[in-house]
Structure formats: C-alpha cells, structure tokens
Amino acid sequence: MDDTILHLAVALGIGLLIGAERERRKGTGPGRAPAGIRTFAIAALAGATAMLVGDGPLLAAASLGVAVLAAAAYWRSREEDPGLTTEVALVLTVLLGGLALQRPALAAGMGVAVAILLAARGAIHRFVSGVLSAQEVNDTLLFAAVTLIVLPILPDRPIGPYGALNPHKLWLLVVLLMAVSGLGHAAIRLVGARAGLPLAGLIGGFASSTATIGAMGGRALRDAALLSPAIAGAVLSSVATIALLAAVLGATSLESLRALLPAILAGGAAALLYGVLFTRRAFTGDKTEAAPPGRIFDPKAIAGFALGLAAIILISAALHDWFGDAGILAAAALAGFADAHAAAIMVASQVASGNLPADEAALPVLLGLTTNTISKAALAWLAGPRGFAAGVLPGLILILAGAWGAAWWAS
Structure with missing residues (x-):
C-alpha cells in the first residue's frame, strides 16, 4: 500500500x-x-x-x-x-x-x-474534585516545580570542599525521596496502609533504598499507626538494593557476579523474609485503616534528608583526603557511604579490566554494602521514631549477616 x-x-x-x-x-x-x-x-x-x-x-x-x-x-x-x-x-x-x-x-x-x-x-x-485534597494538589505542584524547574538548572559537576558535592545528583535524590513518599501516599489511598507501604517500599527501593527508608521513617513519624507497614516497606526496599547490586555486577563483570552470588542470594533472602514478617504483622494487627495523611510528603523531612546525605558525603571525602587512598578496600568503603552500587561498579570495573582477580571482588563490594547499611541505619534513626529504627536496624543487620556469612562459607 x-x-x-x-x-x-x-x-x-x-x-x-x-x-x-x-x-x-x-x-x-x-x-x-x-x-x-x-x-x-x-x-x-x-x-x-x-x-x-x-x-x-x-x-x-x-x-x-x-x-x-x-x-x-x-x-x-x-x-x-x-x-x-x-x-x-x-x-x-x-x-x-x-x-x-x-x-x-x-x-x-x-x-x-x-x-x-x-x-x-x-x-x-x-x-480531582472529590478525591484529591487542596493540600495534595499543592504538594503535586511543589514536586513538579522541584523536578522540572529546579533540577534542570542545577550544575551537574563537583563543587564545594574536596569537590565532593554534585548539586544535580544530590537534588535528584531529593526528587526520588519525594517520588517515593508520593508513591507510598498513593498506595495508601488505593489499597490501604497495611498493603500500600510495603508495596511502595519494594518499588521505591529500585529508585533509592536510602531515600525510601527516609520516606518510610517520615511516614511512621507522622502516624504511629503506620509503624509496622513503614518498617516492612523500609526493609523490603533493601530487596531492591540487592537486586540492583546483582544487575550492576552482571552488567559490568559476570565474573564478579559469580563470585558474589552466594552473598547476594543470602542477603536478598534475609531482606525478603524480614520484610514479609513485618508485612504479616501489619496485616494481622488492628484492622482499622489509618486515615490518609494530609500531605504527600514532608518538606522539612526532605530537607533534613538532603542535609544529612550531604554531610555523609563530605565526611567521606574528608577521610579520604586526610588518610589517602589505602587501596580498593578503602575506596569501596568510602563510596558505599553514598551508594552501594557505586562501590560495586568500581570493583567490578577493576575485575573487568584485569586489575583485580574475580575471587577478590567479594570483600570490597561487601565493605561498600556495609558502609551503605551504616548510612541507612543512621537515616532510619534520624528520620523516624525510635520504634521505626528499632524495627529496621535488626533487618539491616540480618541482611549484612546473611551476605557476609554466605561469602565466608563460599570462600
């Protein structure tokens, strides 16, 4: 034709x-x-x-x-x-x-x-007229402004002390935190708090597990009835962290993925089981659904998250400047404070280029995962109530114990 x-x-x-x-x-x-x-x-x-x-x-x-x-x-x-x-x-x-x-x-x-x-x-x-509140519309407009107006004009280059801060990437994490919080809010409105927050945590973890934990902590701080679902969402976000860790390792170096496969499977299983435990607890608790929160996200909590993350990055850069680069272990550990996947990519690239044997990749990657978990634990303690931190921290420790134990057993 x-x-x-x-x-x-x-x-x-x-x-x-x-x-x-x-x-x-x-x-x-x-x-x-x-x-x-x-x-x-x-x-x-x-x-x-x-x-x-x-x-x-x-x-x-x-x-x-x-x-x-x-x-x-x-x-x-x-x-x-x-x-x-x-x-x-x-x-x-x-x-x-x-x-x-x-x-x-x-x-x-x-x-x-x-x-x-x-x-x-x-x-x-x-x-628009009967479901969305005026506050939700305003929050949506605020999210659009920080995403479509502020984010594009921020410089995408290192600035500040030690050249450690990238405003564009730091603000991108703020946008991700707002998106994860909005996802949790929408999930609560659609399917209720008991199912909504765990689902939002699992999905949001693929964007940023750290941001998800901050969002879940803020949700639990605003409404104590959502404590168990928020803990489930926070821990389930680590399932996404492990899955993305496997993806970036496989994309960069299959040899590294094979070396770390036992640790990845054990850590992912621990995160999944612990998250499911709190999800079941949320479902078997009080059957009265919490009233939908009035705000999609808390701007003060988001500002606190951004400042805390910037402080962690600056401290990591300062330690690197004071003590020097003591090898790939120190570099991976420092990178992990900001992002576990950055440490994994760095190590896998060394393996792919032949500078590091594949059987030596597990230790630096797990160090990066450990320091990243420290950042998550600190954020869980700062962003949410004490009960939130008390629920999330054992899950994070269990994930690390599973990953390190499987790596030790396989070595």
Whole structure:
C-alpha cells in the first residue's frame, strides 16, 4: 500500500476515534453539540490534506479556519454548555491529521490519548474534585516545580570542599525521596496502609533504598499507626538494593557476579523474609485503616534528608583526603557511604579490566554494602521514631549477616 494512503487512513482513524467519543456526548435536538463523528473525521482529513498539498502554511491556515468555526459554534451554544472541550479537541484533530502525514505512529498515539482523556471526563472530574485534597494538589505542584524547574538548572559537576558535592545528583535524590513518599501516599489511598507501604517500599527501593527508608521513617513519624507497614516497606526496599547490586555486577563483570552470588542470594533472602514478617504483622494487627495523611510528603523531612546525605558525603571525602587512598578496600568503603552500587561498579570495573582477580571482588563490594547499611541505619534513626529504627536496624543487620556469612562459607 502506498504510504500516503496509509497515512491518510491513520488520519481518518484518528478523526473517527475522537469523533465517536464526542458523538456519544453530542446529544439530540436543537441543543445538541455542533461537532460529532463526521465533523471530527472530516477535520482530521482536512489537516492531512492540507499537509499533503501545501505543507505547514496550509495546515496552519486550515487549523485557523477550523478554530474560527469552532469559536462561532461555542459563541452560539455557550449558554447551554460553557465548556470548550469539543472546540479545542476539534482544532487538535486537524493538527493530528496533519501530523499523521509525517509521523503516523506518534499521531495515532496522541489521538488515542485524546480519546481516553475525553472518555474519562467523569472519572477525572470526580478524582480531582472529590478525591484529591487542596493540600495534595499543592504538594503535586511543589514536586513538579522541584523536578522540572529546579533540577534542570542545577550544575551537574563537583563543587564545594574536596569537590565532593554534585548539586544535580544530590537534588535528584531529593526528587526520588519525594517520588517515593508520593508513591507510598498513593498506595495508601488505593489499597490501604497495611498493603500500600510495603508495596511502595519494594518499588521505591529500585529508585533509592536510602531515600525510601527516609520516606518510610517520615511516614511512621507522622502516624504511629503506620509503624509496622513503614518498617516492612523500609526493609523490603533493601530487596531492591540487592537486586540492583546483582544487575550492576552482571552488567559490568559476570565474573564478579559469580563470585558474589552466594552473598547476594543470602542477603536478598534475609531482606525478603524480614520484610514479609513485618508485612504479616501489619496485616494481622488492628484492622482499622489509618486515615490518609494530609500531605504527600514532608518538606522539612526532605530537607533534613538532603542535609544529612550531604554531610555523609563530605565526611567521606574528608577521610579520604586526610588518610589517602589505602587501596580498593578503602575506596569501596568510602563510596558505599553514598551508594552501594557505586562501590560495586568500581570493583567490578577493576575485575573487568584485569586489575583485580574475580575471587577478590567479594570483600570490597561487601565493605561498600556495609558502609551503605551504616548510612541507612543512621537515616532510619534520624528520620523516624525510635520504634521505626528499632524495627529496621535488626533487618539491616540480618541482611549484612546473611551476605557476609554466605561469602565466608563460599570462600
């Protein structure tokens, strides 16, 4: 089939899809809406034809003409229906029809997205007006601001004492913490606190286990009824840490992964079992669900997390400067204070380049995991109530004991 015919068919399909949804809401009689399935199909073909005949300028003229007609229709029916959705959708359909001549897959996807938004009108209105609170909307806007405005303008280079702080990467961890906290909040609203926080912890750990522990501690600090689910989420985040550790080792050096496989399996099993224990405790406890928290995240707790992490990084850099680089063990241990995966990648790279035997990779990687666990333990103690730290710390110790014990047994 000729590509032009195929692209025109895509444009027609977009118009029919969006128009079918509008036809259902068009109504009947003199008060019906001005545009239905035929109008939208013709509008999409008009955009495609304009693009085919006259390229961009003619498409702009066609879009302007349809916009004028849509404005006139709105002016006539504004008393019965003050909304502008149909008129805006009609103009967008013309543009999507033109886009189908150049990028049909993108145009088709956008057409489906528009149809879904139009069809989900009732659910979206109920969610925004009846489910989301004003505070949740404000927190969402704050998250958008720190992610889309602040993060892109921060310098992505080392600055400060010892060149240890990278503002972009540090702020990225703040964004991850806010996202994990938001994930936990959404999980609580959708499936309840007992199941929501463990699930959020497990998923959030793939972004940052340290950030997840900080978020879970803040959640438990704000609501004591969520202590057991928050502990479960914090420990289950370490399952993701172990899984990512295996992934980065395998991607960098398969020999390193083979050398550390017993320790990885034992540590992951310990994290999973301990997390499941607290998840069961959360489910078998008081069956009354805690009321949804008013805020998605706590800005003060997030600021404290960022300052604490920056202090840990600076202390690590200072120790390295004072005592020098005593070899890969010291380097891995220092790197682990900030990120266990950074230490693992560093060691695995040495193995891949032939500078370190594979059977000697376990010790520095486990040292990095240990120092990273120290950072997590400190954050658990600072971010949450004492009961949170008392619940998380034994799990972290159990993970380390399993990893070190399996490595010793396999050596």
